[in-house]
Amino acid sequence: MFSKPRPPPQNFRVIHQPVQDDKDTNMDVDKPTTPLPPNVYMVPNVPVEKPGPNWLRMVCISDTHNTTDINNYSIPEADVLIHAGDFTKMGTTAQIDQFICWMKSLTNIPLKIIIAGNHEVTLEKEFYETNWSKFHPAKEDQDAAVNMLRTAGHGIVYLDNESCNIDGAKILYKKWRKNEKQNMKGKTLQQIHAEGAAAATASETAAVDPRQDWIEGYKVWGSPWQPEFFNWAFNEERGKLHEIWKLIPTDTDILITHGPPEGHGDIVPENNNLHAGCSELLARLKDVKPLYHIFGHIHQGYGVSQIEWPPEPTIDGHQLVSPTVCINASTCTVRYRPLNSPIVVDLPPK
Ligand code: 5GP
Ligand code: MN
Ligand code: MN
Ligand code: MN
Ligand code: MN
Known part of the structure; x- marks a missing residue:
């Protein structure tokens, strides 16, 4: 079931991997030992101003496990928040509701892109149906759990092996804000689009589809x-995950998965420094080469690293390839205490 501990790949370079001291008073997370990649920051070391006009500020968190009581995690104002899963303890509708309320309260961030993790047991239908009784004696409404996220509004975009486009989602958010006044609360961005599209011209329709590259x-x-x-939601046997990862479009700029790729933010010190990340995900990363890979799950792997890709041969030479910045944004420590800062990235206009 476990892969053997092995050294990380040659091109792996730890940029910042804080010592994971799981005591409230003795965290060293804001003192990087090596520089972070350009325009990547750890709260509270985030500049007030973005580097230029129309830059996109992205704040990454993960594995918050319904621990929203601690100082709201000092989440800074941003254009988009990414949550890489495990936002609840076990995915009851009450826990999902608590999470959504917290997301709604972040009114200084218009977009919140969310994925589930293994703790969101109600969100995987098949797993819920066969395993829920082991988690809780009282039944949950599985459809309702998914719908809560899909219809939350407030710029919440839930991705389950799906894409979205940040600019497109922003436009839809603005529409949602406008329509909110017209009593359209509780509708998804997609529903608002569907309703808006009925009245729009063909070209306008093409410009507001959140699931296509229309902008x-x-x-x-x-x-x-x-x-x-162990036995949690969205678990797949090692050796079979490539079936899922082949769904990742090769033009993906920002990849969000719950778990890390092998060798990057995936060390489990309690398990003889095992690299618990997914080797098949690392293999797919080499095809996709996203600008950012945001994940969590291995709480101890919190931090930022960077993968340098070899230049790609072209007809008249070689072309440099942007590195992939790997962000393990786990907010909670291995003891489920929310002590790790949000990680902030400023991206230039695309
Ligand atoms: P969670 O229960 O929140 O999904 O994961 C919490 C912790 O479980 C991680 O920080 C890590 O210590 C452990 N863990 C999760 N997945 C794995 C895995 O695949 N291998 C090992 N060895 N530990 C894991
Ligand atoms: Mn977790
Ligand atoms: Mn690519
Ligand atoms: Mn690319
Ligand atoms: Mn997890």
Whole structure:
């Protein structure tokens, strides 16, 4: 079930991996030992101003596990928040509701892109139906759990092996804000689009479809799946995950998965420094080469690293390839205490 501990790939370079001291008073997370990649920050070391006009500020968190009571995590104002899963303890509708209320309260962030993790047991239908009784004696409404996220509004976009486009989602958010006044609360961005599209011309319709590349912008793809570990939701046997990862579009700029790729923010110190990340995800990363890969799940792997890709041969030479910045945004420590800062990225206009 576990892969053997092995050294990370040659091109792996730890940029910032804080010592994971799981005591409230002795965290060293805001003192990077090596520089972070350009325009990547850890709260509270985030500049007030973005580097230029129309830059996109993205704040990454993960594995918050319904611990929203702690100082709201000092989440800074941003254009988009990414949550890489495990936002509840076990995915009851009450816990999902608590999470959504928290997201809604972040009114200084118009967009919140969310994926599930293995703890969101109600969000995987098949797993819920066969395993829920082991988690809780009282039944939950599985359809309602998914619908709560899909219809939350307030710029919440839930991705389950799906893409979205940040610019497109922003336009839809503005529509949603406008329509909110017209009593359209509780509708998804997609529903609002569908209603808006009925009145729109063909060209306008093409310009507001959240699931297509109708406008230039950063392309995001998100998935809750991770290698099997005990018996949790969105678990897949190692060796079979490539079936999921082949769904990642090769033009993805920002990849969000619950778990890390092998060798990057995936060390489990309690398990003989095992690299618990997914080797099949690392293999797919080499095809996709996203600008950012945001994940969590292995709480101890919190931090930022960077993968340098070899230049790609062209007809008249070689072309440099942008590195992939790997962000393990796990907010909670291994003891489920929310002590790790949000990680902020400023992206230039695309
Ligand atoms: P969670 O229960 O929140 O999904 O994961 C919490 C912790 O479980 C991680 O920080 C890590 O210690 C452990 N864990 C999760 N997945 C794996 C895995 O695949 N292998 C090992 N060894 N530990 C894991
Ligand atoms: Mn977790
Ligand atoms: Mn690519
Ligand atoms: Mn690319
Ligand atoms: Mn997890």
